[in-house]
Amino acid sequence: MIRGLSIAQLRRTVRLGFKGLWLHRLRSLLTVLGIVFGVCSVIAMLAIGEGASHEAQEQIKNLGSQNIILRSVKPPEEQKVSERDSQSRVLQYGLTYTDVKRIRATIPGVTVVLPARIIREYAWRISRRVDCELVGTVPWYPEMRNHPVATGRFFTETDMDGRANVCVLSAEMVPALFPLEAPLGKFIRVGGNYYQVIGIMAPRARTAAAEKSAETTQVPSARVFLPLETAKLRYGETLMRRRAGSFEAERVQFHEVTVKVDQLDRVMSVAEALQRLLEYGHKKKDYAIDVPLEMLKQAEHTKRIFNIVLGSIAAISLLVGGIGIMNIMLASVTERTREIGIRRALGARRQDIVLQFLVETVILSGVGGLMGVLLGVAIPFIVTWTAGMKTIIVVWSPLLAFGISALVGVVFGLYPALRAAQMDPVEALRHE
């Protein structure tokens, strides 16, 4: 369609377009506002969504995608019973040694089994107190749960066999218990017993999601890790809990057992086998099975849906922006009918007129897109800074948004430009 167009001519047309638009700065700005906000919202939403889903995925990955986590859950009917007659009752539920032994014996491909007991307790350091979870576990906990020790060390088999009074603190405990001193080697008191601190775990990103999900397998922040045997020695199999006036006792052998599957593609089949095995061994549904891999897949699925929704919003807002531009360009073409007539009389071909108006629209939407990109890149920073939410700007998103906005310029600029070019020169010159 465009014949004999030189680079110099195109450059001059672009310069002319900028000049013309600059002359009507305010109008140009208002015209592109739709595109600006469209592009900006796409980038910002994408960054926030990416940040949120990245965080969720990170948390799930922290659980270990090759892991399957079995948890003891108080059966719902038992909860009701215990509320009704809450005298001296010992409630027995959850995962047992027998379960662990059976899993080891019957399910192939399961490499390690990590049992853990979780007890809610207060941890004391002189007069400082922290409400925390006491986790009785095995020495290979850090590697299995992708949760390394930051300083000091985790306890060893020797600590385990000797039922040593040692503990490892989660990073979140340290500022609360040891605001002024180095914790390593110091003692803390938990439930009347003293434990020497031998290590500090690496900190984990704490998020709103993690705090809400104390019931799920996510790592709550305040934890004290003890050798499993030590925990057993101190707390026995029975957990007492005082409640208003009465007390209640629960007997839970393991609160949590982590099963590591040797191959990623076997995780789902092992999970099914575990399900069957536990169904067989338990009369009540007093356990839960969490499969991080499944959660990961779900998270990815959610993200896909989110992206589709986002894409639709983006498409609509850019459409609206494009229509806004087209509207103004049509008005501009009418307003400049006379100019078009003059240019045609002085030798402009139809394609020169098309080019002139198309270039203006593309400049508008391009500059609008650029402004949108700048704003859209700035907003996630502001969100992170003010709301503390993690945001990730994916590299391709500004490029894509800018590309689409320029495309919108071409698509929505074409019709007004063609209208301008189709005008009869004589009619256009007569136009008032």
Next chain:
Amino acid sequence: MPSFIVQFDNVRKHYQMGLVTVEALRGVSFRIAAGEYISIMGPSGCGKSTLLNLLGCLDRPTSGRYLLGEQDVSRMDDDALSAVRGTRLGFVFQSYNLIQQLTVVENIEIPLYYQDRPEAESRAVARELAARVGLADRLEHKPFELSGGQQQRVAIARALVNDPLVILADEPTGNLDSTSGAEILRLFDDLNAQGRTIIMVTHDLGVGQRSRRTIRLRDGEIESDSNPPGDFP
């Protein structure tokens, strides 16, 4: 061959207005030699503007033939006509028709812009012509900062910038007071004296006397042609 630069051969222009056909020009024939200064006169609605639009290649005749130089422009397509307007014709309008957002020198440059002439070169030509019409000190002014007479001089400079075969003017003094009008007419006289061919639609009898030839139209036909050129041998 004779050196006629314009030859109209039984040119008709009809406008279809619903069921009615308006015959704006009903078979007009004339020839114009290089260097002539022609005024076209006649009562309102007789077809002067229609004739000028055809001469200016802004429109195509319904029938008949129009030779501009050696080219038959009566059957050319739109792009070719644009090229003819841009290279061989110069326009001066009653209402100046300058582009408001461009400066004097940029307005003068427009025809060269569409011929893709190098920027520096067209800028130089435009400056020179602005000086020639007495606007050397107004190069960067916008049209609304100029008087009517000055604006029309810009338009004349613009009409000269592509070194046209013919300059077409449609009542160039119609919007001007008598003093500036006289200045503009003097400018046209100078141009004709330098060999430019000028065709001017006018109501002004004084102009008719300045030009050496007057074509009078009535109801789309030539009523009189005061001084047609003889056939060249």
